[in-house]
Amino acid sequence: MSFSILIVDDQEAFAHQIRVRLEREGYEAEVGSRRDDVLSLLQERRFNLVISDMKMPQMDGLELLGEVKGKYPDTAFIIMTAFGSVETAVDAMKRGANDYITKPFPPEELLLTIKNVLEKQSLLHEIKVLRKEVERRYSFGNFIGKSPRMQEVYDLISDVAETDATVLIRGETGTGKELVAKSIHFNSSRKDRIFVGINCGALTETLLESELFGYEKGAFTGAMKQKLGKFEQADGGTLFLDEVGDFSPSTQVKLLRVLQERVIERVGGNREVKVDVRIIAATNRDLEEEVAKGGFREDLYYRINVVPIWLPPLRERREDIPLLAKYFLAKYTHMFNRDTTLISQEVLNEMMTCDWPGNVRQLENVIERAIIMAKGSSITHIDLLDKPKRTEGKLVEARPRYIPDLENLPFKEAKRRLIKEYEREYITGLLKRCKGSITLSSNISHLDMKTLRRKMEEYALYKEDFKSKDSE
Ligand SMILES: Nc1ncnc2c1ncn2[C@@H]1O[C@H](COP(=O)(O)OP(=O)(O)OP(=O)(O)O)[C@@H](O)[C@H]1O
Numbered sequence: 001m002s003f004s005i006l007i008v009d010d011q012e013a014f015a016h017q018i019r020v021r022l023e024r025e026g027y028e029a030e031v032g033s034r035r036d037d038v039l040s041l042l043q044e045r046r047f048n049l050v051i052s053d054m055k056m057p058q059m060d061g062l063e064l065l066g067e068v069k070g071k072y073p074d075t076a077f078i079i080m081t082a083f084g085s086v087e088t089a090v091d092a093m094k095r096g097a098n099d100y101i102t103k104p105f106p107p108e109e110l111l112l113t114i115k116n117v118l119e120k121q122s123l124l125h126e127i128k129v130l131r132k133e134v135e136r137r138y139s140f141g142n143f144i145g146k147s148p149r150m151q152e153v154y155d156l157i158s159d160v161a162e163t164d165a166t167v168l169i170r171g172e173t174g175t176g177k178e179l180v181a182k183s184i185h186f187n188s189s190r191k192d193r194i195f196v197g198i199n200c201g202a203l204t205e206t207l208l209e210s211e212l213f214g215y216e217k218g219a220f221t222g223a224m225k226q227k228l229g230k231f232e233q234a235d236g237g238t239l240f241l242d243e244v245g246d247f248s249p250s251t252q253v254k255l256l257r258v259l260q261e262r263v264i265e266r267v268g269g270n271r272e273v274k275v276d277v278r279i280i281a282a283t284n285r286d287l288e289e290e291v292a293k294g295g296f297r298e299d300l301y302y303r304i305n306v307v308p309i310w311l312p313p314l315r316e317r318r319e320d321i322p323l324l325a326k327y328f329l330a331k332y333t334h335m336f337n338r339d340t341t342l343i344s345q346e347v348l349n350e351m352m353t354c355d356w357p358g359n360v361r362q363l364e365n366v367i368e369r370a371i372i373m374a375k376g377s378s379i380t381h382i383d384l385l386d387k388p389k390r391t392e393g394k395l396v397e398a399r400p401r402y403i404p405d406l407e408n409l410p411f412k413e414a415k416r417r418l419i420k421e422y423e424r425e426y427i428t429g430l431l432k433r434c435k436g437s438i439t440l441s442s443n444i445s446h447l448d449m450k451t452l453r454r455k456m457e458e459y460a461l462y463k464e465d466f467k468s469k470d471s472e
């Protein structure tokens with residue numbers, strides 16, 4: 001596509017000279033010198049750019065600038081000013097001109113200015129289109145769920161989106177916490193600004209702090225230059241702190257300070273930097289229990305939990321399952337260019353009775369896989385992975401009970417669960433062998449007694465249950 005440019009100058013010979021040059025460069029160019037001609041040309045077609053002289057007997061460059069920016073905001077504007085009239089150029093820039101050029105100029109200078117302005121303009125246009133696309137994706141229209149519980153969630157999202165209040169999104173894995181965070185942002189007054197997300201659980205304490213707060217040059221070995229943290233990157237927009245329950249005690253203090261004072265300090269710096277950021281946090285942990293156990297600061301809890309939004313697990317809103325299934329069917333059919341368009345009632349019924357420990361994400365994965373495996377145009381079979389399988393009249397689990405569909409969980413969560421299960425099995429076996437003696441168990445396992453007691457409490461293991469009858 002070639003760019004179209006309108007050249008406006010009362011010196012017609014000069015304007016034509018520019019026109020010839022621009023056409024040689026592959027641009028489409030038109031010339032206008034009389035006021036009426038210029039206005040009707042603008043009305044007839046969309047120009048990507050107008051280059052106009054400042055002072056013309058019939059027309060004022062600034063007036064034309066106002067006209068163009070008012071009616072055709074996507075059209076760029078370059079003003080040509082006489083040598084020595086910098087003030088007018090500055091004035092034009094303030095009123096929205098994209099650039100200016102001082103007469104007389106060599107043709108190369110004009111070409112370079114045009115190129116820069118047009119590049120920037122199409123970049124802006126691209127961003128605008130992308131933003132529209134993103135807005136469309138996170139509007140309520142694309143939130144699937146008609147259950148009363150989800151209706152409540154939509155109401156909350158739209159209420160809270162209008163405010164700047166800190167939001168804490170709660171819910172099991174895969175229930176749509178991130179989707180809610182983005183919806184709040186894209187329905188808020190900050191929607192034209194940036195949405196920055198960070199998964200706080202995936203990072204070590206030092207890494208997390210430098211990611212969040214940035215650092216000064218030389219703050220530590222390897223800090224070759226200053227780096228802005230997520231708080232500063234998100235300035236004016238929204239910062240999504242995912243897995244906020246995983247914050248270490250010292251990072252909790254720092255977060256509390258930001259929430260209270262809205263200032264941050266870069267690592268290795270001694271200057272406060274003001275930040276204007278809307279905070280949305282999410283966790284699938286039991287924060288109240290963490291507070292009770294002392295793992296999560298109570299004051300921070302109250303600062304974060306200003307507006308809580310609880311996302312119900314899928315098994316508590318089963319009426320949404322067929323809707324979601326059909327939605328993902330349409331999504332992946334389109335994505336994989338398949339003609340699978342139907343899902344059998346038997347499969348839907350089966351899906352309705354499942355418990356979906358991985359919630360919407362798991363359902364999405366199951367449909368995606370079913371489409372890939374499907375023969376013909378309808379899905380008549382799904383593979384739920386954690387579905388119990390019948391063998392020789394005996395009910396056996398398809399996989400060990402303690403691995404609830406791990407592949408459908410994010411790696412970190414899967415690992416956490418697996419580790420927990422391993423710990424429980426290990427300590428159970430240990431206590432059995434030691435007949436409930438904590439001293440002996442601690443000796444064998446090299447776990448200190450305090451840790452051992454804490455873990456026993458966590459897994460509801462009581463030493464009394466392991467004492468052999470004859471030792472009592
Ligand atoms: N109501 C819904 N409608 C449509 N898609 C949904 C809905 N809820 C969740 N999803 C989709 O399910 C997937 C998981 O959602 P999301 O990542 O927001 O979950 P999460 O709660 O952040 O999970 P985790 O705790 O594991 O990070 C995403 O692909 C998301 O688009």
Ligand SMILES: [Mg+2]
Nearest residue numbers: 177178242282
């Ligand atoms: Mg998430």
